[in-house]
Amino acid sequence: MTHDITLSKPDGPTAAGRGPGGSAPGPRRARKRPPGRRGPAWTPWLYLAPALVVLAALLAYPIYQLGLISFLEYTQAQVSGGEPTTFKGFGNYAELFRDEQFWQVLTATVVFAAACVISTLAVGCALAVLLTRIRAVPRLILMMASLGAWATPAITGSTVWMFLFDQDFGPVNKLLGLGDHSWTYDRYSAFALVLFEVVWCSFPFVMVTVYAGIRAVPGEVLEAASLDGASQWRIWRSVLAPMLRPILVVVTIQSIIWDFKVFTQIYVMTGGGGIAGQNLVLNVYAYQKAFASSQYSLGAAIGIVMLLILLAVTLVYLRLLRRQGEEL
Numbered sequence: 001m002t003h004d005i006t007l008s009k010p011d012g013p014t015a016a017g018r019g020p021g022g023s024a025p026g027p028r029r030a031r032k033r034p035p036g037r038r039g040p041a042w043t044p045w046l047y048l049a050p051a052l053v054v055l056a057a058l059l060a061y062p063i064y065q066l067g068l069i070s071f072l073e074y075t076q077a078q079v080s081g082g083e084p085t086t087f088k089g090f091g092n093y094a095e096l097f098r099d100e101q102f103w104q105v106l107t108a109t110v111v112f113a114a115a116c117v118i119s120t121l122a123v124g125c126a127l128a129v130l131l132t133r134i135r136a137v138p139r140l141i142l143m144m145a146s147l148g149a150w151a152t153p154a155i156t157g158s159t160v161w162m163f164l165f166d167q168d169f170g171p172v173n174k175l176l177g178l179g180d181h182s183w184t185y186d187r188y189s190a191f192a193l194v195l196f197e198v199v200w201c202s203f204p205f206v207m208v209t210v211y212a213g214i215r216a217v218p219g220e221v222l223e224a225a226s227l228d229g230a231s232q233w234r235i236w237r238s239v240l241a242p243m244l245r246p247i248l249v250v251v252t253i254q255s256i257i258w259d260f261k262v263f264t265q266i267y268v269m270t271g272g273g274g275i276a277g278q279n280l281v282l283n284v285y286a287y288q289k290a291f292a293s294s295q296y297s298l299g300a301a302i303g304i305v306m307l308l309i310l311l312a313v314t315l316v317y318l319r320l321l322r323r324q325g326e327e328l
Helices: 043-070 076-080 091-098 100-131 136-151 154-164 171-176 187-215 219-227 232-243 245-260 264-269 282-292 296-327
Strands: none
Touching (some): 043 296, 091 100, 100 136, 187 264, 219 232, 245 296
């Protein structure tokens, strides 16, 4: 006697999948982790409060005083109490903008700062690439020497450069056979001398920053470009520069801010602005107006103009950083 046994797949859930009492459980739902608790909206400002208090004490009040003086008639007579302080409104700014020397100094400042920024970026980026192609010991020596130049105070570095290019005892003139040639007599050679010193103390920041960015680039990318026959300049222009664009934006904007407000190098190396003020920049020009001529209100107005220019550059810098962050 035979029995036909038919095995069929159960339509419902198996016994192992049944809940207590044999009833089929409902559909399983993934457990969601409870969202993290968020503090009040003012919590970040609480952490920033100490830094904001320090910045307000060190920056906000001096800027307020600078802006206030720029709207007053404030000379040595008012400082000594001989005459009362009067409100001039925008009279100091109108007088400043009518001064032909101001526009000449502003133009010289912009051109000089642009030359310093371009030279600093060129030297810093070239040495950053060089650091990736030399061995550990030469790399360490180059980095230590560069950081030593960066850590040197501006007045010390300017004094050293003045000795190197001194017309009587400078080793540079003796090495080049220039006799008693004065590097600070001519306007352009004086600006060039200051430019060399500014680049010397500024390129280490660019070099170290760009070198760190290059080290973060995958080696396979550079190897592929080399295998394709690209030269070092082509690798930098087509591969490294686009990948390092956020870093290059940072070092460029910071170099613009630093070089636009150069004071110590110009004042020390050209004797306060050169012969007949031929090497004046805005910072030195403001110093001469405020302290040499006792026109404190005009000096304050120049300071406010510089502040507005640098503020505009900073806003562009922040906008570029935000755009780069969105693209990345």
